Amino acid sequence: HEALDLVLIIGAITLVIAGLLAIVQNDIKRVLAYSTLSQLGYMVAALGAGAYTAGLFHLFTHAFFKSLLFLGAGSVIHAVHSNNMTDMGGLRKDMPRTFWTFIIGSLALAGIPLFAGFFSKDEILAAFNEGGHPIVFWLGVGTAFITALYMTRAVSLTFFGKYKGHGHPHESPAIMTVPMMGLAVGALLFGFLNVPGITDFFYELVITRGVSAELLGEHATSFDFFALFAGLTAGLLGIALGYRLYYEDAATQEERDRLFIPVLWPVLENKYYIDDLYMNGIVNPIKGPVARFINWTNSYIIDFVVNIVGAFTRGLGRFVYSGLDQRGIDLAINEAGAGTGYLGSKLRYIQTGKVQQYAVALFGGALVLVVGFWISIT
Numbered sequence: 001h002e003a004l005d006l007v008l009i010i011g012a013i014t015l016v017i018a019g020l021l022a023i024v025q026n027d028i029k030r031v032l033a034y035s036t037l038s039q040l041g042y043m044v045a046a047l048g049a050g051a052y053t054a055g056l057f058h059l060f061t062h063a064f065f066k067s068l069l070f071l072g073a074g075s076v077i078h079a080v081h082s083n084n085m086t087d088m089g090g091l092r093k094d095m096p097r098t099f100w101t102f103i104i105g106s107l108a109l110a111g112i113p114l115f116a117g118f119f120s121k122d123e124i125l126a127a128f129n130e131g132g133h134p135i136v137f138w139l140g141v142g143t144a145f146i147t148a149l150y151m152t153r154a155v156s157l158t159f160f161g162k163y164k165g166h167g168h169p170h171e172s173p174a175i176m177t178v179p180m181m182g183l184a185v186g187a188l189l190f191g192f193l194n195v196p197g198i199t200d201f202f203y204e205l206v207i208t209r210g211v212s213a214e215l216l217g218e219h220a221t222s223f224d225f226f227a228l229f230a231g232l233t234a235g236l237l238g239i240a241l242g243y244r245l246y247y248e249d250a251a252t253q254e255e256r257d258r259l260f261i262p263v264l265w266p267v268l269e270n271k272y273y274i275d276d277l278y279m280n281g282i283v284n285p286i287k288g289p290v291a292r293f294i295n296w297t298n299s300y301i302i303d304f305v306v307n308i309v310g311a312f313t314r315g316l317g318r319f320v321y322s323g324l325d326q327r328g329i330d331l332a333i334n335e336a337g338a339g340t341g342y343l344g345s346k347l348r349y350i351q352t353g354k355v356q357q358y359a360v361a362l363f364g365g366a367l368v369l370v371v372g373f374w375i376s377i378t
Contacts, residue, residue, distance in 0.1 A: 008048025012136045015041025017272070019146040023153065023259075024268045027083045028073045031154050035109065036066055038143060042124050045136055051127030053203050057194050058120035060202065064186035065108035065117055071180045072102035076158060078176070079169040085157040086253040087165035094169045099159050101180040106155055108187040110148040111235045116191035118232075123196065125231045126224035137227070145234035152242025157257065161249035197222040 018037035025031045039062050046055030075098040076091060077083055092099040108115035111122065121144065128137035163169065171177070194202035250256040270276065 004048045004050065006048070008045050008133065008136060011041045011043070011045025011048055012139050013041070014038070015045060015143045016139055016146075019143045019150070020264075020268055021271060022150040023146065024265060025150075026085055026257075028076065028085055028088075028154060028158060029070070029083055031150060032066065032069050032073055035069075035147065035150065036062075038147065039066070039109075042121065042140065042143070045140070046124045046127055049127045049131045049133055049136070051124060051131070053194070053206065054120065054123040054127050056206060057202050058117075058124055061108070061116035061120040061187075061190055064183050064190060065105040065115075068101060068105035068180055068183035068187055069109065071176065071183065072098055072105060075172040075176050075180065076102075078172055080165045081167070082165060085154065085257075088158045088163070089161040089165075089249070089253060089256075090159070090163040091169055092159040094163075095159075095171045097171060097177040098180065101177070101184040102159070103155065104184045104187050106151040108191075110151055110239060111144055111231055113232065114188075114191070116187050116189070119191035119195060122223070122228050122231055123194070125227040126196075129224055129227045137230075141230045141234045144231045145238040148235040148238025149242045152239050153246045153257070156242065156246035157253055160247055161256065164253050 015038045018034045018041060022031045022034035022038065025034060039058070043055040043059050043062075046052075046058065075095065076088065079091065079095060079098075080087055082088070104115070108117040111118045125137060125140050125144075128134075128140055192199065193205075194200060245259050246256060248256070250258075267273065
């Protein structure tokens, strides 16, 4: 239970803090990236609340409409050659297929009824409400409001008003838009695979894949109308506020993006100062002293040892070359060669090539042997 509570808390915190970051992003892909982290918070919190089916079902539906939104963002980026929504606006006229599929994905993400995200998110909120987690429930409802707000902002700044970029935007080719249409069908229809009290196809599908019913926990058999009403109201209010804030055009996208909360917005724009804390509180204090220590060690210890070893090696090399090799081994070999040459030069005189001299020497030698033999026997 303690582990599940920790998972629940982590998921609840993630869905709120990531959702807030999406509101202030100018890069359309960053909006969707932080949105994905927020939706993962829903799924993780659902696991912590014991609603395995709800979390897994939201993962399933989210795959369709978030993939659709990322492909839509890629289609827009392909058309305007920029990731920033400050370079967009008015693209619904030039990119109708991208626009309508992006709208479907946004409504599904915002949890509007009959879209896939409505059914999966509602089941998670119902699990929070019925499982006795009121704080997490209201955090989930608040995040539904935030989700609808930042998606309305993204849609308004991208597709409505006048085009603020350069060049002439155009609809993407079929190789990009046809997959978006296919995903739009999933974002529209796949929520009906697990409607409480009507169909439990997804629940049965998960069981047939080897997940036990005990692990899946209790399966919703009817709508929690309080959770449904709270989540739907939050989503509609988010859309209404987003429309009120961002739909009206302005001379620039910066002027149009008019919502600014003095204390909160700088914190969000700096991503809760986590990067600053990490760099200035951990990396830089460690990096400076460590770098200086390593440089000192390298200059005064390692280089010193290397220089000493080098000098010793050079001295040893000179001694081996001059002392042992030149004055020892080479000298001995040269003297042996000279002595052998000298001895050979003396011995060659006995090799005259005259037979008479060889005969005299042979006779003299024989005579010496005879005399020696005679002396020895007498």
